[in-house]
Amino acid sequence: MEQIKNVKGTHDIFGEENNAYESVESLMKSIAEMYAYNGVRPPVLEYNSVFVRGVGEGSDIVRKEMYTFPDKGDRLLTLRPEFTAGIMRLVVQNKLYATSELPIKLYYLGPVFRYERPQLGRYRQFNQFGVESIGNNSPINDVEVIALAYTILVSLGLENVTIKINTLGDEASRENYRKALREYFKDHIENMCEDCKSRYELNPLRILDCKVPEDRPIIDKAPLIGDYLSEPSKIRFEQVQDALSTLQIPYEIDEGLVRGLDYYSETVFEFHYTSKAGVDYGAIGAGGHYGKLMLELGGPELPGVGFSFGIERIVSVLKDDGLLEDIKPSLDAYIMPLGDESLLVGEEIAVLLRNSGGYRVDICFDKTKLGNMFKRATNKNAKFAVIIGEEEIKNDSVIVKNLATQEQLSVKIDDLIEKFDELFSEEETQE
């Protein structure tokens, strides 16, 4: 029978690659928790209006990239193309904002869907990790969010990240800017692409996202938001820059950075990375401040700020730059039963070490040569081998071998947890 393949733009994640995803995601979660964020899991399916209102009718995402369909009850549903609007719907519906202390700090992780042209680092189903800090308008809060993202990237080993920042100003600044853009594009729009023509009507700011090469020379000469900022927005952006400098977070101002989603106001930012081999993955993450999103979704007017990382792009750059080894999960012990009888004893020991000792343990189930087992232990990044042969079974003992130093010793099964605790605390002091 003909084989069925995966859907275009999706990808299977398994084996080593899955390990990389797990490690990257658990590091992201643990750093978000360090910054006092709590996890949330909004549904993948939302009513279409969440994104039409949230991300904006003029955005490429809403106009061209959403998986939207009527369900059997003729309700228009959308597979989330991003998290932020759905998170805000969750916060409004569950009144999470009715709390004694704002901001509410939430992190999330999961698949998102965009009908884009698949290419390097661009999928139709991909994974995002991100955070939203909702209910505080301080520029320092914007900077805390950038600091969190930067800490994650540095902890992953990605030190040469370029942080691009800009401001879109407040409502008044953007209104002035939209007027200026309409004025500027008035004489050009007839000769520009069909998309730009409708962007001109819906939101001229979105013309700046156009990628049609023939339109770019005109767009590149368009006015910049910086010249239309209100006084409070100018001051706010200076405060953001001062705080970034105080926290020693390197950044570049990119006056052309406007982001492709309509909900942004004031601070916007993107994290760019070019691998050592010179492959430019574009933005591995991005985010910004939003003033009116909660209002758009029927809640009170509380601002927020957040970012999302593209996990696929981050795993790719880590792979390209040989940084995955450093975050590869390791085993504390690999159990090597020699002969038929020792398999059950080995399993007992594996369960003991896992359940009573909290150690990460795997066991070799098939009959293979000892040399092979050692190779497997090395591949699994195991710290210790636990060898069980006939002699050991007779003596109720096992051989514990340190795979780094090759030192080995015989340990009674009854003393095994105690011995492991001792060996691991020695390891920690040496590190």
Ligand code: HAM
């Ligand atoms: P975004 O810039 O649309 O922002 O997406 C964030 C990140 O997702 C991008 O920087 C990129 O790494 C990754 N990404 C986007 N499209 C694709 C794709 N087709 N394939 C693979 N990776 C992709 C947002 O989604 C906002 N919700 C960010 C945010 C959070 N703003 C405030 N809070």
